[in-house]
Ligand code: PSV
């Protein structure tokens with residue numbers, strides 16, 4: 222492991238930036254005080270905020286056309302953890318990692334746990350993968366996995382999920398995220414309700430195998446890889462399944478998994494109301510499941526989602542404990558930089574939502590004052606909370622300017638020999 226980006230390196234980089242940060246922090250603090258907001262409360266809220274990094278996000282994802290590998294990409298779970306450790310050292314709000322199996326399986330999973338421990342990292346939800354055939358697999362998922370018409374294929378997919386729970390137990394995870402791409406490409410190909418029945422039968426076996434303190438996160442997605450129908454296609458089917466399964470099953474919202482213009486913040490509100498919000502896969506999108514950097518296209522939507530989340534916190538909503546995770550793919554950026562930016566962007570939305578004057582908002586809602594209600598949200602969204610985020614990082618031992626500090630460290634260049642370039646996995650045909 223490289224010794225760059227250790228606490229001393231970060232501390233040195235911070236020294237030059239401190240005077241400017243202090244000035245900006247002082248100015249913002251005074252401004253917020255006039256609104257009866259204590260900036261110190263917001264810094265401690267930001268310091269407590271956590272979002273998990275996906276192991277699959279630290280490599281260059283590419284598209285179905287091509288993948289252009291970057292310098293010193295991680296080649297296995299150990300190197301991926303190293304990169305996640307770098308992100309955490311910089312931003313100090315990503316202490317957990319969300320692994321994906323079988324991509325991250327090794328013979329000795331305790332070695333993975335030990336490596337994470339040594340980096341000060343923990344684990345959030347483990348993800349199963351029955352959307353791809355794996356080497357040596359007996360039954361193909363070409364026509365589905367947990368919903369396949371053949372029992373043997375369903376059993377294989379169930380077993381994989383049980384294996385994921387076993388890996389997660391070694392790692393100290395407390396949740397299993399299940400996303401299946403099962404569906405159909407032609408009208409008539411699949412009997413809708415029979416397919417969902419098969420899903421529920423399979424999911425029940427997995428659910429019943431969960432350790433007592435675990436939660437099953439069900440992830441919906443409207444389309445892709447199935448382009449006519451998908452079995453768990455939206456939050457409606459998702460929550461119905463979660464209700465069927467029981468208390469330990471909840472619905473996970475991936476921001477890119479809805480039709481364009483769907484009111485995602487309202488879906489979040491509904492899931493909170495019925496105690497079924499598992500958590501999030503944060504990313505942004507322009508067209509579909511684009512997996513773009515969080516907040517890079519529609520930061521207002523991300524803020525409005527956090528407005529619902531902070532509102533639930535404010536109201537002390539029952540059984541409200543969502544898991545925040547990123548789920549992105551990086552084609553042209555350094556994944557570490559994109560994940561740093563995204564973690565900060567999500568944390569920014571959280572802090573901005575904390576700034577919403579809820580009492581005033583409720584009063585405007587009761588008075589049907591649409592304009593002032595909207596302006597109340599906008600006032601919070603338009604506040605530049607950057608000094609709060611930087612101060613939270615500084616106080617937690619992170620970098621005032623994470624991207625600049627990371628670039629100064631030359632992390633990739635220093636690992637070039639140790640991590641030779643991997644082969645392009647894309648077809649290269651466009
Ligand atoms: C599917 O599009 C998804 O969002 C699921 O969360 C998968 O686990 C992940 O992407 C990685 O392929």
Ligand code: MN
Nearest residue numbers: 440475502548
């Ligand atoms: Mn996802």
Ligand code: MN
Nearest residue numbers: 475477478510
């Ligand atoms: Mn997705």
